[in-house]
Amino acid sequence: MPALPLIIDTDTGSDDAVALLLAAASGLGDIRAVTTVAGNVPVAVAARNALISLETAGRTDIPVHLGCDGPMLREASGAPEVHGADGMGDTGLPDPSTAPRDGHAVEALLSYPRRHPGELTLVTLAPLTNIAAALLLDPELFTRYRHVYCMAGAADLVGNVSPTAEFNVWADPEAARIVTRAASADKVTWIGWDVSRKDAVMTPVDQQRLVELGTPMATFTHRINRTVADFARNVTGLAGYDLPDPIAMAVALDPALITEQEQAHVQISVADETRGQLIIDRRVSAPAPNLTLVRRVAEAGFKKLLFDTVAAPAS
Ligand code: RIB
Numbered sequence: 278m279p280a281l282p283l284i285i286d287t288d289t290g291s292d293d294a295v296a297l298l299l300a301a302a303s304g305l306g307d308i309r310a311v312t313t314v315a316g317n318v319p320v321a322v323a324a325r326n327a328l329i330s331l332e333t334a335g336r337t338d339i340p341v342h343l344g345c346d347g348p349m350l351r352e353a354s355g356a357p358e359v360h361g362a363d364g365m366g367d368t369g370l371p372d373p374s375t376a377p378r379d380g381h382a383v384e385a386l387l388s389y390p391r392r393h394p395g396e397l398t399l400v401t402l403a404p405l406t407n408i409a410a411a412l413l414l415d416p417e418l419f420t421r422y423r424h425v426y427c428m429a430g431a432a433d434l435v436g437n438v439s440p441t442a443e444f445n446v447w448a449d450p451e452a453a454r455i456v457t458r459a460a461s462a463d464k465v466t467w468i469g470w471d472v473s474r475k476d477a478v479m480t481p482v483d484q485q486r487l488v489e490l491g492t493p494m495a496t497f498t499h500r501i502n503r504t505v506a507d508f509a510r511n512v513t514g515l516a517g518y519d520l521p522d523p524i525a526m527a528v529a530l531d532p533a534l535i536t537e538q539e540q541a542h543v544q545i546s547v548a549d550e551t552r553g554q555l556i557i558d559r560r561v562s563a564p565a566p567n568l569t570l571v572r573r574v575a576e577a578g579f580k581k582l583l584f585d586t587v588a589a590p591a592s
């Protein structure tokens with residue numbers, strides 16, 4: 278099967294980095310461009326971390342474009358308590374050998390599918406600010422992509438950044454609202470934090486397996502996620518660090534990994550207490566579904582893809 282042509286939008290924290298490894302080195306993805314946005318870290322740091330991650334996967338040729346450095350209306354929020362101040366577990370990684378390209382990320386999100394109509398799959402791993410900005414300029418944007426996969430939301434209302442909201446939607450709920458209003462369930466699929474905390478938790482046994490593999494990508498994966506391991510232990514209570522962006526990327530690369538999904542009409546709360554919460558209307562009288570929501574993924578299949586990818590020797 279030919280590799281999937283991809284555009285990836287990311288706020289490159291430690292889990293985004295592993296998703297970039299999957300896209301670049303699994304053999305299933307063909308990354309045409311990466312766009313960065315503020316979220317876990319400021320947009321320039323997201324670009325630095327994306328370049329480092331791609332270089333770790335043996336790729337220094339992929340264009341990386343900087344995008345919006347803050348939400349549409351709200352103050353930028355980082356996530357140092359989750360990913361470390363540098364977004365990569367404060368591991369002191371050396372600078373990448375390449376630099377971001379000229380051209381704003383939003384322009385790239387608009388121009389690439391115009392040049393390759395219906396060919397590109399967009400995978401978003403971050404607050405949806407760049408995507409919303411692109412939609413304001415081109416309301417038909419989603420029709421120009423083959424499909425759009427977003428790591429976004431928590432369909433079971435169990436949040437990570439708040440009691441009921443997931444970070445990417447919480448960080449810029451107005452952007453998420455623009456995205457859901459433009460979406461149709463046949464074109465836009467969301468993989469939420471509910472999937473990650475059920476089917477993408479790296480247990481101590483998984484973490485030890487990365488250490489024992491000892492390859493550059495396995496060691497990189499283990500080291501940069503050490504802060505997330507602490508966050509899981511002290512805040513979310515998971516059995517290890519979870520990998521929301523990598524499992525979303527795995528779904529985009531191999532949709533056969535999906536074991537449960539639903540289509541529903543979803544709105545986004547922008548109210549204070551419920552900021553970023555999904556309002557899912559499953560009533561018979563609900564409007565037509567605007568999203569496909571993945572609810573479960575085959576954990577064994579996801580972890581096989583992950584370990585097979587990072588097991589590769591230095592490129
Ligand atoms: O809630 C998880 C999401 O927020 C992931 O994309 C993680 O990188 C952070 O951006």
Ligand code: CA
Binds near residue numbers: 289293
């Ligand atoms: Ca992310």
